Amino acid sequence: MTLASRFEGKTAIITGSASGIGRATLIRLVSEGATALGVDQDEAGLRETVSLANNAAGTGGQASFAVGSIADEAFVKSTVEAFAAKNGRLDVLVNLAGILRSTHLVDTTLEEFRHIIAVNLEGTFLFCRQALPHLLKTKGNIVNAASTSASFGHPYMAAYAASKGGIAAFTHTLAREFILQGVRVNAVAPGGIMTPMVAGQPARFPEGANLSLFSNLTRPDGHFGRPEAVAGVIAMLASEDGEFINGEIIRIDGGTHS
Ligand SMILES: NC(=O)c1ccc[n+]([C@@H]2O[C@H](COP(=O)([O-])OP(=O)(O)OC[C@H]3O[C@@H](n4cnc5c(N)ncnc54)[C@H](O)[C@@H]3O)[C@@H](O)[C@H]2O)c1
Numbered sequence: 001m002t003l004a005s006r007f008e009g010k011t012a013i014i015t016g017s018a019s020g021i022g023r024a025t026l027i028r029l030v031s032e033g034a035t036a037l038g039v040d041q042d043e044a045g046l047r048e049t050v051s052l053a054n055n056a057a058g059t060g061g062q063a064s065f066a067v068g069s070i071a072d073e074a075f076v077k078s079t080v081e082a083f084a085a086k087n088g089r090l091d092v093l094v095n096l097a098g099i100l101r102s103t104h105l106v107d108t109t110l111e112e113f114r115h116i117i118a119v120n121l122e123g124t125f126l127f128c129r130q131a132l133p134h135l136l137k138t139k140g141n142i143v144n145a146a147s148t149s150a151s152f153g154h155p156y157m158a159a160y161a162a163s164k165g166g167i168a169a170f171t172h173t174l175a176r177e178f179i180l181q182g183v184r185v186n187a188v189a190p191g192g193i194m195t196p197m198v199a200g201q202p203a204r205f206p207e208g209a210n211l212s213l214f215s216n217l218t219r220p221d222g223h224f225g226r227p228e229a230v231a232g233v234i235a236m237l238a239s240e241d242g243e244f245i246n247g248e249i250i251r252i253d254g255g256t257h258s
Contacts, residue, residue: 004058006239008033011087013080015070015127016097018045020195021145024231025094027053030061032235037083038065040097070097070123080130090134092238093142095124098163100197102156102204113159120163121170128174132183139182141242143234144171146249148191152257155213156206164189168249175247184246186237191253192217194224219256 012029016022017038023045026038030053038053040046046065053063066083068075084090098120101112124144135142147164149157167187174185192198205211218224230252236242237250251257 004032006032006235006241007092008058008060010034010091011083011089012036012092012094012238013039013083013090013127013131014094014096015039015123016095016145017049017065018042020096020197021190021193021227021230021234022094022096023049023052024227025096025234026050026063027056028228028231028235029092029094029238030054030063031056031058032239033058033061034092035060035062035087036064037079038063039068039070039079040065041067041069043067069119070095070127071118073126076123076126076130080127080134084134089138090131091138091140093127093131093135093140094234094238095127095142095144097123098145098197100157100160100201102201102206102209103159104156104206104208105158107206108159116159117163117166120160121166124167124170128170128185132178135183136178136181141184141186141238142171142174143237144185144187146171146187146189148189148251148253148257150189150249151251152216154217156209171249172247179246184242186242186245186247187249188230188233188237189249189251189253190225190230191251191256192219192224193227193230193252195227198224216257219254223254225252225254
Protein backbone atom coordinates (compact mmCIF):
# COMPACT_ATOMS: atom_id res chain seq x y z
CA MET A 1 0.00 0.00 0.00
CA THR A 2 1.46 3.36 -1.01
CA LEU A 3 0.33 6.71 0.33
CA ALA A 4 -1.37 7.42 -2.99
CA SER A 5 -3.51 4.29 -2.81
CA ARG A 6 -4.58 4.14 0.83
CA PHE A 7 -8.26 4.52 -0.14
CA GLU A 8 -8.31 2.34 -3.24
CA GLY A 9 -11.53 0.28 -3.19
CA LYS A 10 -12.85 2.36 -0.27
CA THR A 11 -15.83 4.68 -0.21
CA ALA A 12 -16.24 7.84 1.87
CA ILE A 13 -18.83 10.49 2.66
CA ILE A 14 -17.46 13.95 3.50
CA THR A 15 -19.86 16.64 4.71
CA GLY A 16 -19.04 20.33 4.41
CA SER A 17 -17.06 19.64 1.27
CA ALA A 18 -18.13 22.72 -0.72
CA SER A 19 -15.49 24.74 1.13
CA GLY A 20 -12.43 24.89 3.37
CA ILE A 21 -11.34 21.79 5.26
CA GLY A 22 -14.12 19.62 3.77
CA ARG A 23 -13.07 20.50 0.23
CA ALA A 24 -9.39 19.77 0.97
CA THR A 25 -10.35 16.46 2.61
CA LEU A 26 -12.50 15.27 -0.26
CA ILE A 27 -9.76 16.10 -2.76
CA ARG A 28 -7.16 14.32 -0.59
CA LEU A 29 -9.19 11.12 -0.20
CA VAL A 30 -10.10 10.95 -3.90
CA SER A 31 -6.47 11.60 -4.88
CA GLU A 32 -5.62 8.54 -2.76
CA GLY A 33 -8.17 6.38 -4.59
CA ALA A 34 -11.45 6.86 -2.71
CA THR A 35 -14.89 6.85 -4.26
CA ALA A 36 -16.22 9.85 -2.35
CA LEU A 37 -19.50 11.67 -1.91
CA GLY A 38 -19.36 15.37 -1.04
CA VAL A 39 -22.34 16.67 0.96
CA ASP A 40 -23.13 20.34 1.48
CA GLN A 41 -25.93 22.86 1.08
CA ASP A 42 -23.79 24.97 -1.27
CA GLU A 43 -24.25 23.40 -4.71
CA ALA A 44 -21.88 25.71 -6.61
CA GLY A 45 -19.09 25.05 -4.13
CA LEU A 46 -19.71 21.31 -4.28
CA ARG A 47 -19.53 21.27 -8.08
CA GLU A 48 -16.18 23.06 -7.92
CA THR A 49 -14.83 20.63 -5.29
CA VAL A 50 -15.93 17.58 -7.26
CA SER A 51 -14.36 18.91 -10.44
CA LEU A 52 -11.06 19.63 -8.61
CA ALA A 53 -11.16 16.18 -7.00
CA ASN A 54 -11.84 14.32 -10.23
CA ASN A 55 -8.92 16.13 -11.87
CA ALA A 56 -6.67 15.07 -8.97
CA ALA A 57 -8.08 11.53 -8.80
CA GLY A 58 -5.63 8.70 -8.21
CA THR A 59 -6.20 5.12 -9.37
CA GLY A 60 -9.90 4.43 -9.09
CA GLY A 61 -10.64 7.68 -7.25
CA GLN A 62 -13.90 9.37 -8.10
CA ALA A 63 -16.12 12.11 -6.62
CA SER A 64 -19.83 12.91 -6.76
CA PHE A 65 -22.06 15.10 -4.61
CA ALA A 66 -25.42 15.49 -2.83
CA VAL A 67 -26.95 18.87 -2.00
CA GLY A 68 -28.88 19.37 1.25
CA SER A 69 -28.70 20.23 4.92
CA ILE A 70 -27.01 17.90 7.39
CA ALA A 71 -29.71 18.91 9.90
CA ASP A 72 -32.44 17.40 7.68
CA GLU A 73 -33.08 13.86 8.93
CA ALA A 74 -34.82 12.65 5.76
CA PHE A 75 -32.02 14.03 3.55
CA VAL A 76 -29.33 12.38 5.68
CA LYS A 77 -31.13 9.03 5.52
CA SER A 78 -31.70 9.04 1.76
CA THR A 79 -28.17 10.33 1.03
CA VAL A 80 -26.35 7.69 3.09
CA GLU A 81 -28.59 4.85 1.90
CA ALA A 82 -28.34 5.81 -1.80
CA PHE A 83 -24.54 6.10 -1.69
CA ALA A 84 -24.08 2.83 0.24
CA ALA A 85 -26.47 0.98 -2.09
CA LYS A 86 -24.81 2.34 -5.23
CA ASN A 87 -21.31 1.35 -4.11
CA GLY A 88 -22.20 -1.71 -2.04
CA ARG A 89 -20.27 -0.40 0.96
CA LEU A 90 -19.36 2.57 3.14
CA ASP A 91 -15.91 2.72 4.74
CA VAL A 92 -15.41 6.28 5.97
CA LEU A 93 -17.61 9.12 7.24
CA VAL A 94 -16.05 12.56 7.74
CA ASN A 95 -18.35 15.14 9.39
CA LEU A 96 -17.02 18.60 8.60
CA ALA A 97 -20.10 20.70 7.80
CA GLY A 98 -20.58 23.38 10.41
CA ILE A 99 -21.46 26.98 11.18
CA LEU A 100 -19.99 29.63 13.47
CA ARG A 101 -21.77 32.72 14.79
CA SER A 102 -20.26 35.30 17.16
CA THR A 103 -22.54 37.01 19.68
CA HIS A 104 -22.49 38.29 23.25
CA LEU A 105 -24.07 35.58 25.38
CA VAL A 106 -26.79 37.92 26.63
CA ASP A 107 -27.74 38.79 23.04
CA THR A 108 -27.89 35.16 21.85
CA THR A 109 -31.46 34.15 21.18
CA LEU A 110 -32.68 30.66 21.95
CA GLU A 111 -33.43 30.25 18.25
CA GLU A 112 -29.81 31.09 17.27
CA PHE A 113 -28.42 28.81 19.96
CA ARG A 114 -30.64 25.93 18.85
CA HIS A 115 -29.77 26.49 15.18
CA ILE A 116 -26.05 26.11 15.83
CA ILE A 117 -26.63 22.98 17.92
CA ALA A 118 -29.00 21.62 15.25
CA VAL A 119 -26.43 21.95 12.47
CA ASN A 120 -23.14 21.19 14.21
CA LEU A 121 -24.14 18.65 16.84
CA GLU A 122 -27.40 17.14 15.62
CA GLY A 123 -26.14 17.01 12.02
CA THR A 124 -23.11 15.03 13.19
CA PHE A 125 -25.37 12.72 15.20
CA LEU A 126 -27.71 12.15 12.22
CA PHE A 127 -24.88 11.20 9.86
CA CYS A 128 -23.18 8.94 12.42
CA ARG A 129 -26.41 7.14 13.26
CA GLN A 130 -27.26 6.54 9.61
CA ALA A 131 -23.74 5.47 8.62
CA LEU A 132 -22.99 3.13 11.53
CA PRO A 133 -24.85 0.02 10.28
CA HIS A 134 -22.80 0.28 7.06
CA LEU A 135 -19.53 1.01 8.89
CA LEU A 136 -20.08 -2.02 11.13
CA LYS A 137 -20.11 -4.22 8.01
CA THR A 138 -16.85 -2.80 6.64
CA LYS A 139 -15.16 -2.13 10.01
CA GLY A 140 -14.93 1.42 8.83
CA ASN A 141 -14.39 4.63 10.73
CA ILE A 142 -15.63 8.14 11.46
CA VAL A 143 -13.77 11.44 11.77
CA ASN A 144 -15.73 14.33 13.32
CA ALA A 145 -14.94 18.05 13.52
CA ALA A 146 -14.49 19.29 17.07
CA SER A 147 -12.57 22.54 17.62
CA THR A 148 -10.07 24.08 19.99
CA SER A 149 -13.12 25.93 21.36
CA ALA A 150 -14.26 22.59 22.84
CA SER A 151 -11.39 22.69 25.34
CA PHE A 152 -10.31 26.35 25.57
CA GLY A 153 -12.30 29.52 26.15
CA HIS A 154 -13.14 31.32 22.91
CA PRO A 155 -15.19 34.38 23.83
CA TYR A 156 -18.47 35.25 22.11
CA MET A 157 -18.82 31.73 20.66
CA ALA A 158 -20.76 29.98 23.44
CA ALA A 159 -23.24 28.13 21.24
CA TYR A 160 -20.53 27.07 18.79
CA ALA A 161 -18.21 25.97 21.60
CA ALA A 162 -21.04 24.03 23.25
CA SER A 163 -21.76 22.24 19.98
CA LYS A 164 -18.07 21.37 19.54
CA GLY A 165 -17.72 20.22 23.15
CA GLY A 166 -20.75 18.02 22.48
CA ILE A 167 -19.08 16.59 19.39
CA ALA A 168 -15.93 15.78 21.40
CA ALA A 169 -17.98 13.96 24.07
CA PHE A 170 -20.06 12.23 21.39
CA THR A 171 -16.85 11.05 19.68
CA HIS A 172 -15.41 9.56 22.87
CA THR A 173 -18.70 7.80 23.60
CA LEU A 174 -19.06 6.24 20.15
CA ALA A 175 -15.44 5.11 20.15
CA ARG A 176 -16.03 3.19 23.36
CA GLU A 177 -19.47 1.90 22.37
CA PHE A 178 -18.17 0.29 19.16
CA ILE A 179 -14.67 -0.64 20.38
CA LEU A 180 -15.30 -4.39 20.14
CA GLN A 181 -17.01 -4.16 16.77
CA GLY A 182 -14.08 -2.68 14.87
CA VAL A 183 -15.43 0.79 14.10
CA ARG A 184 -13.07 3.61 15.11
CA VAL A 185 -14.37 7.11 15.89
CA ASN A 186 -12.00 10.09 16.13
CA ALA A 187 -12.16 13.85 15.77
CA VAL A 188 -9.92 16.70 14.74
CA ALA A 189 -9.85 19.93 16.74
CA PRO A 190 -8.64 22.60 14.33
CA GLY A 191 -7.84 26.16 15.29
CA GLY A 192 -6.82 29.10 13.14
CA ILE A 193 -7.20 27.38 9.76
CA MET A 194 -7.67 29.90 6.97
CA THR A 195 -11.07 29.08 5.43
CA PRO A 196 -14.14 31.20 4.66
CA MET A 197 -15.38 30.44 8.20
CA VAL A 198 -12.33 32.11 9.73
CA ALA A 199 -11.36 34.66 7.06
CA GLY A 200 -14.04 37.23 7.87
CA GLN A 201 -14.24 36.43 11.57
CA PRO A 202 -12.70 39.59 13.08
CA ALA A 203 -15.30 41.68 11.25
CA ARG A 204 -18.03 39.45 12.67
CA PHE A 205 -17.12 39.88 16.33
CA PRO A 206 -20.03 41.57 18.08
CA GLU A 207 -20.04 45.26 18.77
CA GLY A 208 -18.22 46.06 22.00
CA ALA A 209 -16.21 42.80 21.91
CA ASN A 210 -13.10 42.97 24.10
CA LEU A 211 -10.33 42.11 21.61
CA SER A 212 -7.77 41.54 24.38
CA LEU A 213 -9.64 38.31 25.20
CA PHE A 214 -8.69 36.79 21.82
CA SER A 215 -4.97 36.32 22.39
CA ASN A 216 -5.22 32.50 22.20
CA LEU A 217 -7.20 32.33 18.94
CA THR A 218 -4.29 32.80 16.55
CA ARG A 219 -0.52 32.42 16.68
CA PRO A 220 1.45 35.40 18.01
CA ASP A 221 2.85 35.96 14.50
CA GLY A 222 -0.64 35.93 12.97
CA HIS A 223 0.12 32.82 10.90
CA PHE A 224 -2.90 30.70 9.92
CA GLY A 225 -2.93 27.02 8.94
CA ARG A 226 -3.94 25.62 5.54
CA PRO A 227 -7.04 23.41 5.16
CA GLU A 228 -4.74 20.82 3.56
CA ALA A 229 -2.85 20.50 6.87
CA VAL A 230 -6.07 19.28 8.51
CA ALA A 231 -7.03 17.12 5.52
CA GLY A 232 -3.73 15.23 5.79
CA VAL A 233 -4.41 14.33 9.42
CA ILE A 234 -7.99 13.30 8.61
CA ALA A 235 -6.68 11.05 5.80
CA MET A 236 -4.24 9.45 8.24
CA LEU A 237 -6.99 8.85 10.83
CA ALA A 238 -9.39 7.44 8.24
CA SER A 239 -6.80 5.13 6.65
CA GLU A 240 -5.09 2.00 7.96
CA ASP A 241 -2.30 4.27 9.21
CA GLY A 242 -4.72 5.24 11.97
CA GLU A 243 -5.67 1.63 12.78
CA PHE A 244 -4.87 1.92 16.53
CA ILE A 245 -6.10 5.49 17.05
CA ASN A 246 -9.59 5.49 18.50
CA GLY A 247 -11.55 7.99 20.59
CA GLU A 248 -8.86 10.62 20.03
CA ILE A 249 -9.40 14.37 19.52
CA ILE A 250 -6.36 15.70 17.64
CA ARG A 251 -5.62 19.40 18.08
CA ILE A 252 -4.35 21.02 14.86
CA ASP A 253 -3.68 24.67 15.60
CA GLY A 254 0.04 25.23 14.99
CA GLY A 255 0.64 25.28 18.75
CA THR A 256 -1.64 28.23 19.51
CA HIS A 257 -3.12 26.46 22.54
CA SER A 258 0.08 24.71 23.67
N1 LIG B 1 -11.27 26.85 10.16
C1 LIG B 1 -10.96 26.65 11.44
O1 LIG B 1 -10.00 27.22 11.97
C2 LIG B 1 -11.77 25.70 12.27
C3 LIG B 1 -11.50 25.64 13.64
C4 LIG B 1 -12.20 24.76 14.44
C5 LIG B 1 -13.17 23.93 13.87
N2 LIG B 1 -13.43 24.02 12.54
C6 LIG B 1 -14.48 23.13 12.02
O2 LIG B 1 -14.07 22.50 10.82
C7 LIG B 1 -15.22 22.27 10.00
C8 LIG B 1 -14.96 22.85 8.62
O3 LIG B 1 -14.82 24.26 8.76
P1 LIG B 1 -14.18 25.22 7.65
O4 LIG B 1 -13.26 26.12 8.38
O5 LIG B 1 -13.72 24.42 6.51
O6 LIG B 1 -15.47 26.10 7.29
P2 LIG B 1 -16.17 26.48 5.91
O7 LIG B 1 -17.17 27.53 6.26
O8 LIG B 1 -15.13 26.78 4.89
O9 LIG B 1 -16.92 25.13 5.50
C9 LIG B 1 -18.08 24.69 6.17
C10 LIG B 1 -19.01 24.07 5.15
O10 LIG B 1 -20.16 23.57 5.83
C11 LIG B 1 -21.28 23.83 5.02
N3 LIG B 1 -22.51 23.83 5.80
C12 LIG B 1 -22.87 24.70 6.79
N4 LIG B 1 -24.08 24.39 7.25
C13 LIG B 1 -24.51 23.29 6.56
C14 LIG B 1 -25.68 22.50 6.59
N5 LIG B 1 -26.69 22.77 7.43
N6 LIG B 1 -25.77 21.45 5.75
C15 LIG B 1 -24.78 21.17 4.87
N7 LIG B 1 -23.65 21.90 4.79
C16 LIG B 1 -23.51 22.94 5.64
C17 LIG B 1 -21.00 25.18 4.38
O11 LIG B 1 -21.81 25.39 3.23
C18 LIG B 1 -19.51 25.08 4.09
O12 LIG B 1 -19.29 24.57 2.79
C19 LIG B 1 -16.40 22.94 10.72
O13 LIG B 1 -17.12 21.96 11.43
C20 LIG B 1 -15.74 23.91 11.67
O14 LIG B 1 -16.53 24.18 12.79
C21 LIG B 1 -12.77 24.89 11.73
